[in-house]
Amino acid sequence: MIIVMEHNATQEQLNRVLKYIEDRGMKSYIHKGDLLNVVAVIGNEINLNPENIAALEGVTAVKKVQEPYKLVSRVSHPEDTVINFPNGVKIGGLERPVLMVGPCSVEKDFDGLLQVAKAAKEMGCQFLRGGAFKPRTSPYDFQGLEEKGLQYLAQARQETGLLVVTEVMDTMDIPLLCQYADVLQVGARNMQNFKLLKALGRINKPVMIKRGPAATIKEFLLAAEYVVSNGNPNVILCERGVKGFDSQFSRNVLDIAAVPIIKKLSHLPVIVDPSHATGKRYLIEPMGKASLIAGAHGLMFEVHHDPDNAMCDGAQSLNIEQFKETTRVFNKLIGRIDYDNKNK
Amino acid sequence: MIIVMEHNATQEQLNRVLKYIEDRGMKSYIHKGDLLNVVAVIGNEINLNPENIAALEGVTAVKKVQEPYKLVSRVSHPEDTVINFPNGVKIGGLERPVLMVGPCSVEKDFDGLLQVAKAAKEMGCQFLRGGAFKPRTSPYDFQGLEEKGLQYLAQARQETGLLVVTEVMDTMDIPLLCQYADVLQVGARNMQNFKLLKALGRINKPVMIKRGPAATIKEFLLAAEYVVSNGNPNVILCERGVKGFDSQFSRNVLDIAAVPIIKKLSHLPVIVDPSHATGKRYLIEPMGKASLIAGAHGLMFEVHHDPDNAMCDGAQSLNIEQFKETTRVFNKLIGRIDYDNKNK
Amino acid sequence: MIIVMEHNATQEQLNRVLKYIEDRGMKSYIHKGDLLNVVAVIGNEINLNPENIAALEGVTAVKKVQEPYKLVSRVSHPEDTVINFPNGVKIGGLERPVLMVGPCSVEKDFDGLLQVAKAAKEMGCQFLRGGAFKPRTSPYDFQGLEEKGLQYLAQARQETGLLVVTEVMDTMDIPLLCQYADVLQVGARNMQNFKLLKALGRINKPVMIKRGPAATIKEFLLAAEYVVSNGNPNVILCERGVKGFDSQFSRNVLDIAAVPIIKKLSHLPVIVDPSHATGKRYLIEPMGKASLIAGAHGLMFEVHHDPDNAMCDGAQSLNIEQFKETTRVFNKLIGRIDYDNKNK
């Protein structure tokens, strides 16, 4: 930790900073500059609260040199985490990128869901996604089928062999969801619901965390750290766009650079959701391809058997025919990436 | 609802839009323009999903003319909501603006909390705030005293008569919090934790919702709508800064304009938290004054008996002496505003 | 144009709106809703100032249905613009994506520039970029070689046959730059320097406009409209990242979705600059590939013969060896895209 003193800080103020550090069992070293004095703290800065130091009189800035996430960092764990599913599917590292598809929410028409699931299986996708509990901005929007929706997903899994990804919105629902789902998804709006993250650290199913629309990459990794530090190492990160100043043509700004950045900082798998990021059907293909070629370990996107009549997010869903066409494009690219990875 | 067709939309695409509207029991009217055709939908647009219409072929834009929030809107409820507490304190409308003060988190030193509470009482504040359950970005930071903290708050209330505001982080904790708190606060990170909001709609204590750091005003009002539409009309809104692109000198951008905007759109009381918004002690006074003069129904800010050693957010907390000095300034301004309100 | 009246607007206020429209030679139609009245204006809305209408009493919102850009829009000009250079290079449409490379600024070591230019030529790049006039955030940073820099670029062109792209910062410098450059670049900070844009509309060289860091896509297209409406149809758009809330790992957020969005709205060519967007050398390759596969008509990125000693932006520049390696990857992808385009 580096502590920068104000240009007119007194010797007394400096001494107080030094004592503060010493009292906490750390050592420090002073650099006297022409304009500013700088105190370097030696040792593990975990024991120091930077905000409190910043509030000491005469201090103008505190700069941390260590990142606060540890278990999810490549510093402590250099090799890629690869998550293995019982049916042989793998996510992460140099494994073949995966596809997670399905409707935004599971609706009461089970046949529609099954059509999507069968098409997904046919096209080589590995995961069926669908919300049974739905976070909706307005209380007047459809809130999900709840347990009935989970049963539908489980039934579709039985008929196709696809793995099921679905969202958990509350700690109370975790036991129920664990009965039905293969991956529990934390929605973007719950990315910093720390009670939920802690509870998910104590289950033995993989957890997928979607990036909050205003979450920095550091905050995103710290959300994963909550799950991992509570005992669950199987976390998948999902980039899905950040809030920008222009939502006329795309709901959010898809931050594709987050993929190579996270892969440099962390060993966890990272996938991308181009449907939610853009809110536009025609952007799924170009943004999906861009994410894959930038190194994403998979894509999640929305498919509905009848998007015009979907209960939610029809505008960002492909119909089954469009889905097949788009997935043929993705599969071709995935094949090429997989070949390159295998021959690295 | 207004539906704008693409410049090269076909008659068939237009007909499909018209049929879509008709199938849902609504009427429409077509304006033929030189370049673009526009369809106006007549009736209550609640029955139409704008995203699905936007996804119909040939549609380039859908513009809603009604806002999705109803119960919290002045359209349906023109008079100000004033929340009354059993001890006679009121928030909202033209009532005297209130002050909510206390440490970020309740710590194991009860005497420190009591010092703050007594100073708050002495200075005429109405509420003691303090977190027993703490949302922390990092799992390695102090997570709160939990029930012990609630007991401390209740004890401080008993000794001072102040009302207690504390944060709820999980639906499971609501019954416990209702035993101790006078106002349950929803933190910024949980503003769209819809399960929590729904559950808070079913209690009979006032709820204070902090604005999410990337929440639009519409999303903020819809969060309140979740609580009100589930049965609890006593909601306080709290502006606490939004994410900006420059966090070098202030953690967030305090959006003071949200105060007059929300007061125009909604009848609910709205207060401001200048501590969390800025993260800087020296900004509490100017930003607090600016919020009050712009029409805030109150302020919430942090006071700690020993900020240098606070477990969290010391840098944005006043010590007791600074608190008294700042509150004298606020009280003078509050007196003037109250006088003007009473003589309106 | 659609004008939404407030729920409590008076008949008199409504009449005033209708008269306002009529006075400007337009017709209107009123939809009476349960809660709100809506006025639809029929005809070319160019004659109406939406801000003034929004300011009429009783009006709550004004929604435009036509976009303000015309000449750059596909509505008026459906075919792709392809810019042809005298040496046969083309940009836009289904032409082979181009590469523009070189140092951030031209420095006094001409041999270094020539090394870069020769490597660029060898790798099949079409353009040499380099700043002679440099916009620098701090007045104490290197401000460019000015005319001497232009002479160096011209000399490098003579030795390699590459086309020269360089930045124009002031209307006064346009004649000088036209003597030396093949493309005049408008920097992100000057994207709304309207005097400069108008003046560039009167030259007969292609102009490349970089997107401002806080410019919406509509504002970006309107900047191009300034140049085109003043007489110069040869405009290239360059996405280079927008300001976000997290600059710890990437300077800006590269908005790759802008590429397919702009290609849908406009016929102009659009390229991407992954160097400035991210500020990080290691992100040039993944973000460059992602941009190309999303449909960019080219890439611009920084190469320096000795990045450690570059006068500006060394951290985002490749050295010559890295450049060759990265360009081999890009060329392979460009070849595949070109093949697919030719076989569409």
Added chain:
Amino acid sequence: MIIVMEHNATQEQLNRVLKYIEDRGMKSYIHKGDLLNVVAVIGNEINLNPENIAALEGVTAVKKVQEPYKLVSRVSHPEDTVINFPNGVKIGGLERPVLMVGPCSVEKDFDGLLQVAKAAKEMGCQFLRGGAFKPRTSPYDFQGLEEKGLQYLAQARQETGLLVVTEVMDTMDIPLLCQYADVLQVGARNMQNFKLLKALGRINKPVMIKRGPAATIKEFLLAAEYVVSNGNPNVILCERGVKGFDSQFSRNVLDIAAVPIIKKLSHLPVIVDPSHATGKRYLIEPMGKASLIAGAHGLMFEVHHDPDNAMCDGAQSLNIEQFKETTRVFNKLIGRIDYDNKNK
């Protein structure tokens, strides 16, 4: 400057960093940490390019400890700058806050302008503002009366004694503007038009710089540094809102905290423009009051004799009656602030 090495950096990489520093005549000191090594550079870091150091292999972060602005900083110039006008008006420090009012653009109806100017004089305002050269996002919007507009402003000054503030958009127009204006304003879109800033450093009239919509406070101060370092110490800063993610109810987010932050960092006067920040007439009064009480040295806002028919920005302009009412409120507050300042 503090240089943080990667956790797996080699000794060779560390040595190269040390040599880089030594070659530039600086000294360094190494802190060996458990996980990371940190190099502290001793001396004036102006001689080092942090981006180049960041690009050296094995370096993970570079943290500057000195701010790049000097002349505008309180470090080098602790006393407030107060700008004196020939007619006795002063801006800055503890002087009475000023009011700058007038239409967005000067229009061909001179009488309308004169009505505004006379009302401004009557209400005790010091400055008449109005654009003769107008930066407009769309090339099809009114672009200003140019020299004719300047003549109108000068004539209104002659009849009222108000000082004239008007915008400069291009270096070529500076001599003309200096003939007519008392303060030359740099618009938000030109805040980083460095050629213009440099040229304004060479005139002997005060310059007012509006904050760019995506400019950090550091960038804003560096824009002022361009003017001051080129010889003109009389710079006024004007906060006018930054781009946010929610423009439904306010065009930009008015960053009032910038006022006390800038006053802490710099000695230059800082004023606020609530008209452009919000784009809404009804927000001028609350946001103006909030700005003044937070410490602004003045306000600039828009007044038009006939806002419904204004050529630009009618929605954010007050008519003359509203202006008088609002200014009475401002004057009362200014009187109180002035009294408090005089008695500090």
